[in-house]
Amino acid sequence: MILVGNQRGGAKNLALHLLKPENDHVEVHELRGFASDNLTGALNESYAISRGTRCKQFLYSLSINPPPREQVSTADFEKTIERAETELGLTDQPRAIVFHEKEGRRHAHVVWSRIKVDEMRAVQLSHDRLKLTGLSRELYREHGFKMPRGLMRSSERDPRNFTLDEWQQAKRLNMKPPQIRTALEECWAVSDSRASFEHALQSRGFKLARGDRRGFVAVDMHGAPYSVPKYTGVRTKHVRDRLGELDQHYPSVEDRKREFADEIAGRLHELRQQEERKAEQERQRQEAQRKQLVERQRAERARQQAELLTRWERENTARQERFNRGWRKLLDHFTGRQQRIREQNIAERHQAVLRDRAAKDALIFRHMDERRALTERQRQDLHRAQERKRELETDFRRYASPVPSSRKPDSRGPPETSPDFAKASRAVGDSREREARREAFKEKWREQRNEGRSHGPER
Numbered sequence: 001m002i003l004v005g006n007q008r009g010g011a012k013n014l015a016l017h018l019l020k021p022e023n024d025h026v027e028v029h030e031l032r033g034f035a036s037d038n039l040t041g042a043l044n045e046s047y048a049i050s051r052g053t054r055c056k057q058f059l060y061s062l063s064i065n066p067p068p069r070e071q072v073s074t075a076d077f078e079k080t081i082e083r084a085e086t087e088l089g090l091t092d093q094p095r096a097i098v099f100h101e102k103e104g105r106r107h108a109h110v111v112w113s114r115i116k117v118d119e120m121r122a123v124q125l126s127h128d129r130l131k132l133t134g135l136s137r138e139l140y141r142e143h144g145f146k147m148p149r150g151l152m153r154s155s156e157r158d159p160r161n162f163t164l165d166e167w168q169q170a171k172r173l174n175m176k177p178p179q180i181r182t183a184l185e186e187c188w189a190v191s192d193s194r195a196s197f198e199h200a201l202q203s204r205g206f207k208l209a210r211g212d213r214r215g216f217v218a219v220d221m222h223g224a225p226y227s228v229p230k231y232t233g234v235r236t237k238h239v240r241d242r243l244g245e246l247d248q249h250y251p252s253v254e255d256r257k258r259e260f261a262d263e264i265a266g267r268l269h270e271l272r273q274q275e276e277r278k279a280e281q282e283r284q285r286q287e288a289q290r291k292q293l294v295e296r297q298r299a300e301r302a303r304q305q306a307e308l309l310t311r312w313e314r315e316n317t318a319r320q321e322r323f324n325r326g327w328r329k330l331l332d333h334f335t336g337r338q339q340r341i342r343e344q345n346i347a348e349r350h351q352a353v354l355r356d357r358a359a360k361d362a363l364i365f366r367h368m369d370e371r372r373a374l375t376e377r378q379r380q381d382l383h384r385a386q387e388r389k390r391e392l393e394t395d396f397r398r399y400a401s402p403v404p405s406s407r408k409p410d411s412r413g414p415p416e417t418s419p420d421f422a423k424a425s426r427a428v429g430d431s432r433e434r435e436a437r438r439e440a441f442k443e444k445w446r447e448q449r450n451e452g453r454s455h456g457p458e459r
Contacts, residue, residue, distance in 0.1 A: 001072070001080060001139045003132040005062035005088070007114070007125060009050075011043035014061065018098045018109055024294045024371060025101040025301070029074070033094030033113070042096055046113040055122040058115055060090065062132075064108040067145050071368065073361045074099075077108050080139060085112070087131045089123055104372030106364065181231045184218055188232040194243040209256040210246050215239075221264065223257040268396040275392060279385050286378045293374055297367045304363055308356045315352060319345040 008014065019026055019039060034042035043059070050058035064080055066072045077099075085091055094113040099106060114122040139145075183204045191197035198208045201218055209225065211217040216239060217225040228243075229236045251259070322341045324332050332338040 001136060002065040003062060003084060003136050005060060005128055005132055007057040008059050008061055009057050011047040015040040015043045023100045023102045027099040029099050030097040039096055049115050049117060052120055053115060053122060055115065058122065060112045060114055062110045068105055070145060071365045074357055081110050084135060087135055088125060088128055103375040104368045106368055180226055184231040188234065197243060207256040209253045210250045216243055219253055219256040221260050225253050265396060268392055272392045272396060275389055282381060282385060289374060293370060301363065319348060
C-alpha cells in the first residue's frame with residue numbers, strides 16, 4: 001500500500017476536502033480523543049489547542065492507497081494505521097479516520113493532532129517519508145502485492161515511468177496499381193466525353209487534372225497523379241480526341257490537391273463536430289449511470305446499517321436480561337454468576353462486532369466490484385471515442401494544412417540559411433581550423449627534434 005503523509009494546518013479546509021461529495025462514498029470511521037462527534041468540530045479542536053503553542057502545522061495527514069485491484073478489509077486498514085502511528089511516534093494522539101470510495105477504489109485518510117496537551121508542544125516528526133516508504137515496502141511484501149519498481153529501489157524512481165493509453169491511427173488501404181488501372185479503365189469505358197469521364201472519376205475518388213507534360217492525369221485524394229493513357233491502355237491520340245485539347249487554365253495537379261484538401265477538411269470538420277456532440281451525450285449518460293449506481297449503493301449501505309443497528313440493540317437487550325434483579329442480583333454477585341455472565345456478554349459482544357464488520361466489508365467489496373466494472377466499461381467507451389477523435393484531428397490537420405508548392409527555388413540566389421545550419425557550419429569550420437593548427441604544431445616539433453639529434457655532441 002502506498003503511504004503519503006505530510007504536516008499541515010488548515011483544519012477547516014482539510015475537513016471540507018475529506019467530506020467532499022465528489023467521492024462515491026464517504027465514511028467517517030473513527031474519531032478518537034476529541035470532544036466533538038463530527039469531523040469538522042474535531043479538527044477545529046486541534047486548531048484551538050494549537051493556539052497555545054507556536055506550531056503552525058499542527059496536523060499530520062496520511063493517505064493509504066491500496067493497489068487498484070486489491071481488496072483490503074477494514075481490519076487491515078486499522079492495522080496499517082496502528083503501525084504507521086507507531087513508526088511516526090503519534091501513539092495515543094487524537095486522530096480521525098475517513099474512508100473514501102471512488103471509481104471502485106477504496107482508500108483511507110488519517111489525520112492526527114500533533115499537539116501533546118499535557119506538554120503543550122508538538123510531536124517532532126523526523127524522516128517521516130523514509131519511515132512511510134519502508135513501511136510501504138513491508139506491507140507490499142506481507143500482503144503479496146506486486147510492488148512498484150519505484151518503490152523497490154529509490155534509484156529506479158523515474159518520473160518518466162508512467163503508463164499511457166496506446167493509440168494507433170487507422171491506416172488507409174491505398175489502392176494498388178492493378179486496382180487503379182481497373183478503376184480508370186472502368187471510368188474510361190462508361191464515358192464518351194470529358195464531362196462524363198470527370199464524373200466517373202469523381203465517383204471512384206479521382207479528379208481529372210493537367211499534367212506536367214500537357215497530358216491528362218487522374219489525381220487521387222492523396223495527391224498522386226496517374227497518366228490516363230498509361231493506366232487506361234488507350235493511345236494519347238484517342239484520349240485527346242475524346243477529352244479535347246488542354247489549355248493553361250485547366251486545373252493542375254496542385255490545384256486538384258488543394259481541392260481535395262478543402263473538401264476533405266470540410267467533411268472532417270463536420271465529423272469532428274458530430275463526435276464532440278456524441279462525446280458530450282456519452283459523458284452525460286455515463287454520469288447518469290454513475291449517479292444511479294452510487295445512489296443505489298448508498299441506499300443498500302443505509303439499509304444494512306439500520307439492520308445491523310437493530311440487531312445490535314436486540315442482542316444487547318437480550319444480554320442485559322441475563323442479569324437478575326433485586327436480591328437475586330446480590331446472590332449472583334457472591335456466587336460468581338454475575339461475573340460469568342459479564343464475561344460471556346463481553347465475548348459475545350466482541351464476536352458481534354467482528355461479524356458486523358465482516359458483513360459491512362463484504363457489502364463494500366461487492367460495491368467496489370460493481371463500481372470497477374462500470375468504470376472499466378466507461379473507460380473503454382471513452383478510449384474508443386478518444387481514438388476516433390485523435391484520428392479525426394490528425395486527418396484534419398493533415399488536409400487543412402496548406403499544400404506545399406512544387407516550384408523549384410529561385411536560382412538567382414541561395415536560400416536563406418537556418419540558424420541551426422549556420423551554427424553547425426561554424427562548428428565544423430572551427431574543428432577543421434583546430435585540426436590544422438594541431439598538425440602544424442606536430443610538424444614543427446618533429447623538425448626541432450630531428451635538428452637536435454643532428455647537432456648533438458660527438459662521441
